[in-house]
Amino acid sequence: GNSVTQMEGPVTLSEEAFLTINCTYTATGYPSLFWYVQYPGEGLQLLLKATKADDKGSNKGFEATYRKETTSFHLEKGSVQVSDSAVYFCALRRGAGGTSYGKLTFGQGTILTVHP
Amino acid sequence: DTGVSQDPRHKITKRGQNVTFRCDPISEHNRLYWYRQTLGQGPEFLTYFQNEAQLEKSRLLSDRFSAERPKGSFSTLEIQRTEQGDSAMYLCASSLTGGRSNEKLFFGSGTQLSVL
Numbered sequence: 001g002n003s004v005t006q007m008e009g010p011v012t013l014s015e016e017a018f019l020t021i022n023c024t025y026t027a028t029g030y031p032s033l034f035w036y037v038q039y040p041g042e043g044l045q046l047l048l049k050a051t052k053a054d055d056k057g058s059n060k061g062f063e064a065t066y067r068k069e070t071t072s073f074h075l076e077k078g079s080v081q082v083s084d085s086a087v088y089f090c091a092l093r094r095g096a097g098g099t100s101y102g103k104l105t106f107g108q109g110t111i112l113t114v115h116p
Numbered sequence: 117d118t119g120v121s122q123d124p125r126h127k128i129t130k131r132g133q134n135v136t137f138r139c140d141p142i143s144e145h146n147r148l149y150w151y152r153q154t155l156g157q158g159p160e161f162l163t164y165f166q167n168e169a170q171l172e173k174s175r176l177l178s179d180r181f182s183a184e185r186p187k188g189s190f191s192t193l194e195i196q197r198t199e200q201g202d203s204a205m206y207l208c209a210s211s212l213t214g215g216r217s218n219e220k221l222f223f224g225s226g227t228q229l230s231v232l
Contacts, residue, residue: 004158041225043120043207043222043226044209044221044223046221089158091158102147102149102164103149103161103164103172104159104161104221105161106158106159106160107158108156108157108158109156109157109158
């Protein structure tokens, strides 16, 4: 079955540091890949996505590249801010077709804390 | 866009009691999803509706769980004879089918259930 594995957290960084959160996946076919973010007290929000191999998703300074050869979708940001403190979830959706288009498989989440 | 709203935000109940949660999706969204999230884990898919039809149910959804979306708008999730293992955050999400927009789920803030 499909599964997503994220790096163990929590991750603690100083402001302006470089961020990497690793994500690898197991899936049949050609899944779409996502990063969701959950700020304290809020619902999950889509951060970025990539729907095919070598696609790069980007948003708010975050980037992730769909690497089929390594089955990875690592999240990166060159300079984090205190406001980036949140829980980050990597997720996949199985390939196109079928009725479960919004059925996502999530990783366990990585807590990021950024200090001034 | 007023967002996905869930009620209540918190529910404390005694083992064996029944509980019901409500989700109001974004008004024009025709798909509605329920997920469950336990501490330190990512959300797990429970079930989803397209309009009023429940199209898929996870193996996680035991016979004690029932979900409805009677008029294709709001949805309810009922848990009968609650057990301590039901303690979790129950998340609702909605989306709009058609084109690329159906890839994006909008999540509510969730209902936190504690079973004593």
